[in-house]
Every structure is written in C-alpha cells, then in structure tokens.
Amino acid sequence: MQTLNDLLGESKIFLSREALSPHYTPKKLVFREKEINSIERAVAPSLKGDRGRNLFIYGKTGTGKTSCVNYVIEEIKQIPNTKAKISYINCRIYNSRFKVLAKVTSDHLPTYAKRGYGAVDLYERLRNWVEEDSKIFVAVLDEIDMVKDLDDLIYTLTRINSDIKAGGVSMIGISNRVSFKEDLDPRSLSALYETELVFPPYYATELYAIIKERAEIGFRKGVASDEVLHYIAAQAAKEGGDARFSLKVLARAGELSEERKIPTITMTEAQDGVRMAENESVYELIGTLPEHQKLVLYSVALLTRSGGTYKKLTDGVDTYLFSGEVYNRYRSICDNMKKEPKSERWYRKYLSELEMQGLIAAFESGKGIRGHTKLVKLLVPTKKTCDVLEKDLFGVPEHNGGAA
Numbered sequence: 001m002q003t004l005n006d007l008l009g010e011s012k013i014f015l016s017r018e019a020l021s022p023h024y025t026p027k028k029l030v031f032r033e034k035e036i037n038s039i040e041r042a043v044a045p046s047l048k049g050d051r052g053r054n055l056f057i058y059g060k061t062g063t064g065k066t067s068c069v070n071y072v073i074e075e076i077k078q079i080p081n082t083k084a085k086i087s088y089i090n091c092r093i094y095n096s097r098f099k100v101l102a103k104v105t106s107d108h109l110p111t112y113a114k115r116g117y118g119a120v121d122l123y124e125r126l127r128n129w130v131e132e133d134s135k136i137f138v139a140v141l142d143e144i145d146m147v148k149d150l151d152d153l154i155y156t157l158t159r160i161n162s163d164i165k166a167g168g169v170s171m172i173g174i175s176n177r178v179s180f181k182e183d184l185d186p187r188s189l190s191a192l193y194e195t196e197l198v199f200p201p202y203y204a205t206e207l208y209a210i211i212k213e214r215a216e217i218g219f220r221k222g223v224a225s226d227e228v229l230h231y232i233a234a235q236a237a238k239e240g241g242d243a244r245f246s247l248k249v250l251a252r253a254g255e256l257s258e259e260r261k262i263p264t265i266t267m268t269e270a271q272d273g274v275r276m277a278e279n280e281s282v283y284e285l286i287g288t289l290p291e292h293q294k295l296v297l298y299s300v301a302l303l304t305r306s307g308g309t310y311k312k313l314t315d316g317v318d319t320y321l322f323s324g325e326v327y328n329r330y331r332s333i334c335d336n337m338k339k340e341p342k343s344e345r346w347y348r349k350y351l352s353e354l355e356m357q358g359l360i361a362a363f364e365s366g367k368g369i370r371g372h373t374k375l376v377k378l379l380v381p382t383k384k385t386c387d388v389l390e391k392d393l394f395g396v397p398e399h400n401g402g403a404a
C-alpha cells in the first residue's frame with residue numbers, strides 16, 4: 001500500500017506519467033510518413049480553396065489513426081489565412097447528426113451555438129457560413145461508426161455542396177470497425193469511400209521503437225530495459241499491433257514497480273502489466289460495441305451466469321449455450337427495454353462480430369445435438385462482463401441531446 005507521502009514524493013520510476021498516457025500525442029509519429037502524406041494530399045485542395053475528396057480511414061485499434069489525423073489538423077492550423085476550416089469530432093461523444101451539427105456550430109459560430117436551435121436552423125446557418133467567403137470546411141469524424149443516424153449525417157453534409165454556389169464541405173471518416181459499412185445506404189457509402197486509406201497493424205519492431213522513445217521520456221534512466229521493452233512490444237504485436245496497448249502495459253508495469261518499491265521494471269512487472277492491460281482492454285472494447293451487440297453479449301453473459309432453461313452442454317471444463325436460447329433471451333431483454341429486437345439474420349451477424357472480437361466462441365454443434373444448432377460460449381469473465389454491461393446499458397439514464 002502506498003502512503004500519501006509516497007504518492008506526493010518524487011517518483012523513483014516516472015519522469016513524466018503524461019508521456020505514457022493514451023492522450024499524449026508524440027511530436028513525431030514514426031512509421032506513418034506514408035499515411036500522414038496521404039491525409040495531407042486529401043486535405044491539400046481545401047487549402048487552395050477547392051473541395052478535397054472525402055477520405056475514409058480504416059485500421060485496427062491503436063494503429064495511429066487518430067494521432068496521424070490530429071497531426072495533420074495541427075499542421076493546417078499553423079497555416080495563416082487559409083480558407084480551410086476544420087472540425088475534429090469525436091463521434092463517441094457526438095453520436096448523432098444533431099450533435100455533430102451542434103459541435104461544428106460551436107467550433108466555428110460560438111455565439112450562435114448557445115441559442116438552442118434545431119437541426120434545420122443549424123444546417124442553414126452552417127451552409128451560409130461555408131458559402132460566405134467560399135470556405136472549405138473539412139469535417140473529421142473520428143469513430144464515425146458510433147453515429148446513430150449516419151446516413152442522415154452524410155446526406156446532410158454532402159447536401160451542403162449542392163446547396164451552395166461557393167465553397168465546399170468534405171469529410172474524413174475514421175473507424176476501426178470493418179463491418180459498419182454493411183449498415184450504410186449505398187449512396188452514403190460511395191460518398192464516404194471516395195478515397196480509402198488503410199492503417200496496417202504495427203510490427204513488433206515498430207512497437208519496440210515507439211515504446212522505447214516513450215520510455216525515454218516517461219521513465220528515469222535505466223528503469224525499462226531493452227529486454228522488457230522487446231517483450232512488451234512482442235505481446236502488443238500479438239494483440240493486433242496495437243500501440244495503445246503497448247503503452248498501457250508500459251505504464252502499468254511502471255506503476256507496479258513503484259508499488260513494489262523496486263528501482264526497475266523486471267520481467268515480472270512486464271508480465272503482470274500485460275495481464276492488467278489485457279483485462280482493461282476487454283472492458284473498453286465492450287464499451288465501444290454497438291448497442292445491439294452489447295445486448296447480445298449481455299444475453300450470453302446472463303445465461304452463462306444463471307444457466308439456461310435447456311440443459312447446457314458441459315464437456316467437463318467448458319459450458320456452451322444454445323444459440324437459439326441466447327436469441328430468445330436477447331429478444332426478451334429488448335422487449336423489457338421497449339426496443340425493437342433485430343432479426344435472426346442480424347443476430348447471427350452480431351454473433352460473428354462478437355466472435356471476431358474474441359469475446360465469444362460460436363460454432364456448429366455437428367449432427368446429433370438437437371439437430372444442427374450453433375453453440376455459443378463466453379470467453380471473458382462472466383460476472384465482470386455482466387457488471388460492465390449493466391452499468392453501460394442501464395446504469396446511466398438514457399440521454400438524448402435533442403432530436404435531429
């Protein structure tokens with residue numbers, strides 16, 4: 001247990017905790033010159049007063065998408081007297097057309113934003129603002145898959161272009177979710193995917209270089225050995241080449257050394273750090289799932305906890321649930337929440353999404369077990385998953401920032 005004195009005293013491990021936090025933007029983004037250049041090329045026309053092509057950026061979590069786009073946004077902000085105006089919108093927070101329009105208004109027309117206008121007024125005001133001195137407005141929509149009425153948002157933003165005589169609007173959409181485009185209207189899809197840029201996962205050697213640099217700023221000299229850094233980089237490469245994960249492990253390992261009052265990070269802290277970061281990542285991932293996937297996962301977790309009505313299949317170690325029973329539970333949860341349950345076709349898609357994320361395993365039973373059915377098994381801790389989802393789904397009152 002650390003005393004308050006320990007906490008306030010100068011750390012023997014950390015020089016700058018900030019440098020290891022996920023919100024820290026490094027000055028230099030190594031191994032991403034090509035990607036940064038592609039983003040620059042997409043926005044370059046707007047600096048000259050022409051509408052650039054829309055850009056869609058896809059890449060797994062922690063591959064540097066947000067960091068690279070922010071890097072380019074900062075570059076643009078340094079350029080004086082440009083017609084290009086840009087808004088960075090985190091769609092996890094601004095998750096509807098109305099909220100996005102309100103955010104853009106508050107970025108660029110702050111006096112107007114406070115007056116509580118509806119979506120139509122906001123739209124007209126923004127359109128006039130763009131047209132006024134032929135501005136080129138670039139909307140950066142990070143985690144764009146979180147927008148509930150994305151077709152409407154894309155339609156609204158692209159419509160400005162046909163409504164105005166001068167200026168223009170372009171979009172940069174960012175997502176780490178491949179499948180969300182299946183839900184999109186073909187017109188939205190072709191607008192958004194005018195140009196596409198894919199961020200590949202980082203290799204272990206690249207992750208090593210990234211965390212080595214960060215360790216040098218974040219830790220006192222000699223705290224993190226090369227052996228430890230290579231180990232962490234290799235683990236993060238296995239986790240999908242996720243730089244955020246590698247930084248989180250590093251921070252956790254440092255905190256453990258501090259708690260254990262040892263002067264360096266040993267392999268024990270590195271290994272414990274990996275386990276801690278893995279746990280945290282799972283629950284963060286659950287928090288980012290679309291609502292109906294959360295509800296399906298919640299159904300799996302509830303049934304795993306309480307046991308199904310049908311006899312569960314137990315092969316000695318593992319317990320499997322029948323997919324049909326999970327679907328029934330999902331439907332009854334939706335009914336209780338006064339939500340329309342999705343069809344079985346969607347449900348099967350959700351199962352394979354959850355499986356791809358490593359949260360469940362789902363497979364065909366083969367012949368003999370109640371005909372031919374799918375079996376489902378929860379791969380993450382049952383109680384904690386239930387708790388996290390209950391807090392997420394029911395804990396905070398439904399908040400609607402105004403209908404569009």
Ligand SMILES: Nc1ncnc2c1ncn2[C@@H]1O[C@H](COP(=O)(O)OP(=O)(O)OP(=O)(O)O)[C@@H](O)[C@H]1O
Pocket residue numbers: 021022023024025026028029030031032059060061062063064065066067068175176210243244247
């Ligand atoms: N090339 C790089 N050099 C240095 N640090 C990097 C690099 N790429 C990513 N990072 C660090 O990794 C962390 C995660 O990066 P970032 O947030 O850009 O990922 P992302 O692709 O947006 O992930 P997500 O899909 O989860 O939003 C950041 O804290 C950033 O500092």
Ligand SMILES: [Mg+2]
Pocket residue numbers: 065066067142
């Ligand atoms: Mg991001």
